[in-house]
Amino acid sequence: MGSEVYGVIMAGGAGTRFWPLSRERLPKQLLRLSGERTLLEETILRLRNLIPMERLFIVTTPSCARAMMIHAPLVREHLRGNLILEPCGRNTAPALGLSAIHLKQKDPGAIMIALPSDHMIRGSDHFFRALEVGREKAEEGYLVTIGIRPTRPETGYGYIKVKGGISPERGVIPYRVERFVEKPSLRRAKRFLSQGNYLWNSGIFIWKIPVFLKELERYMPDLYRALTRIEEALKEGDLPTIERLYREIEPISVDYGVMERSRKVMVVPGFFQWNDVGSWKALEEIMEKDGMGNVVRGNVIAMDTKNSIIFGGERLLATIGIEDMVVVDTEDATLICPKDRAQDVRKVVEELNRMGSEHSIIHWKMERPWGSSTLLMKEEGLLLRRITIKAGSSLKPKEEGMEGDFILLRGRVRISKGGNVCEKVSDGGLLSLGDIDEIENPMGRPVHLLEVLSNSKVLEEAKIH
């Protein structure tokens, strides 16, 4: 029996690299790229097989946390009390330091597995095996990181050089680290691949909390001091002081601040399939392609189109004779660029922010587990949304940040209002329902409503949709 293991999922990302699908209010970890679940929820479900839910924590910012309540039902239902809130984003060293002092209060000798919320992992057995070996080594007092066996000369990832060299026949065993390497040129990446003693830096860490804090004290004394003061303020529940102290912290990654300097670092090679889903181009690696090498989703006609990523929705997207392109279409914005320019989408987001445009912050249309919400109009104190509730689903408007009155367009709904439940039917006229606690669609097909929010009710928080 060793120390208890806690999971800390880092979910503070801003989500600029998947614009226009991701927005400030819908960062990458909350996208459903490959299925029904968000990347964050997939991360939680993966870990749940190893760590019970009550010992899973999410470190994130308040605005990200609000978005999770809407887009990640798994978090809303099971992890609402397990959020560690950073007052603002300060990169991974402060986020993990803050997480460590939170967990220390529960279990001072705990082992912490820290991992990103927005990566794709396939091959759970290999993943668990690597974490298990890492846990054993952490128990011995090491800072353990998981390195991924590279399968191609990738220039978009950082690398870890292993001391001595890796012997795959010896299986999953820990290695000493010689050094961390920043994203290399293609030439260097090819050399790394052929030398065989380099691993991809996955950003997954395992350590005992007292060991991690000790190393923070040695290599990042300013951060350690701030964390000590935050720990005291935490005990007193002094939120303004925590916020002030945290804002003053310098943003530094835990790789740069601790892992590259500490002499207690070991790496465990992971033999699972891993992708950091760093840009639209990454979908080529993780999604299925058609016969022409295209990744296609949504309402698309792709003629003579090759090796492209065509990501559409309800609207029609028609491409003719294009190659190696990324086309992403949403209700309110469309992106078109060559695949090798996909990382520059953040420049568009910067430009939108500079212009004060909402296109970087919110979506017009939001898919939800219960259906969808589409912004039809927002101007001069009037906001109009079309709400579609799937057959058999129900919606609690307040939980979704919906503040308006509802109008039934057509169909039958069951509504709850101040404890009373009743059925309402409309045959195509507009039936006003007022504001409601819950709306249920008992029918076998979708039901459509309008949400109308007028005058002073059109508040800033309505932007969350």
Added chain:
Amino acid sequence: MGSEVYGVIMAGGAGTRFWPLSRERLPKQLLRLSGERTLLEETILRLRNLIPMERLFIVTTPSCARAMMIHAPLVREHLRGNLILEPCGRNTAPALGLSAIHLKQKDPGAIMIALPSDHMIRGSDHFFRALEVGREKAEEGYLVTIGIRPTRPETGYGYIKVKGGISPERGVIPYRVERFVEKPSLRRAKRFLSQGNYLWNSGIFIWKIPVFLKELERYMPDLYRALTRIEEALKEGDLPTIERLYREIEPISVDYGVMERSRKVMVVPGFFQWNDVGSWKALEEIMEKDGMGNVVRGNVIAMDTKNSIIFGGERLLATIGIEDMVVVDTEDATLICPKDRAQDVRKVVEELNRMGSEHSIIHWKMERPWGSSTLLMKEEGLLLRRITIKAGSSLKPKEEGMEGDFILLRGRVRISKGGNVCEKVSDGGLLSLGDIDEIENPMGRPVHLLEVLSNSKVLEEAKIH
């Protein structure tokens, strides 16, 4: 004093080449590509300086005529009685033959100027000069066509070879035609340009009606016979017979059927700027470019984008690092292709028709002189449109094919209903107005309404929007 001159504008085009901006219900001649007016209205206004409105006719199909009533106010207000209806499209020889027998009933010796409705012409003085010289020659019994002095080795146009050669210093004089040439290869087009005795075939014709009918009788005897029988049926008002006869006619162009064979043909060189606006690529010639060689319209962010045509609307269109591309974005569909594939857009339209998709027929959003109409929903017997009326504008719903009830979202309107006029105000609630004869926006800013059409009212004709 010679014969009276009548104008016949050919406006039966199907509008596949400007998809997704053009649709079956909004063909190219009804697009506002370069300004406030549709191409058809620009053609009318250009001719009006030469021919009084009462002698201007439009030959078109019933479905095109319906679309004109909505999109071309100039036609609705002034030329409603001057439409010559082809029961179906049968190319230019039958359309002009039908026009000739219509005009013959008004004025048997009339001169007819026939011209396409969807071309761009700049330099009216030169245009009028060419028509005037053509008219003089038509008076003498010739079939006159206007040829355009080529300015580049265009491979997208047909050419006319002039007998002997053209002397620009002799000005606008008629020439004998040696032969008509189909769209040439680039090599041949370059030779035509350097030889100097080739003109672009503009599709503009001038002739006396009896001369034209005589040549039809000689070179297209089947068509002539059908027209003679249609003429008799016209006198008796026997529409079913006209329809049956017209449907049986073989579709042939007047160039191929008459002009290339007749020995009475002359060509007048036009020195005006002309473009047949044959595909999205043509916009490069007729619209202004930015410093990077792009034609840009609408809500667009174009980063490192060169020599492209980026045609957007209200939605945001972001391009990064693209070159020589066409991107056209509408409310419900987006097209992306290299410029040199722009003509293949018709293949997309064919595919949509094959699939039974409405994306080739109607638009979700329609711009109108008085504002705009956007389809929000159409399913299960319910149609919902958002109607925006510009400041100071008014709308007669019935004229626009709007059959629904209206709801005022916000603002003040003046409505007429069965002869009564009253003002209605809404501060953001939904104020039901019912069905209305006319709605006026007396305010200084746009006013928004919803149109709701339910159950049996959702008729096929509602598709026209």
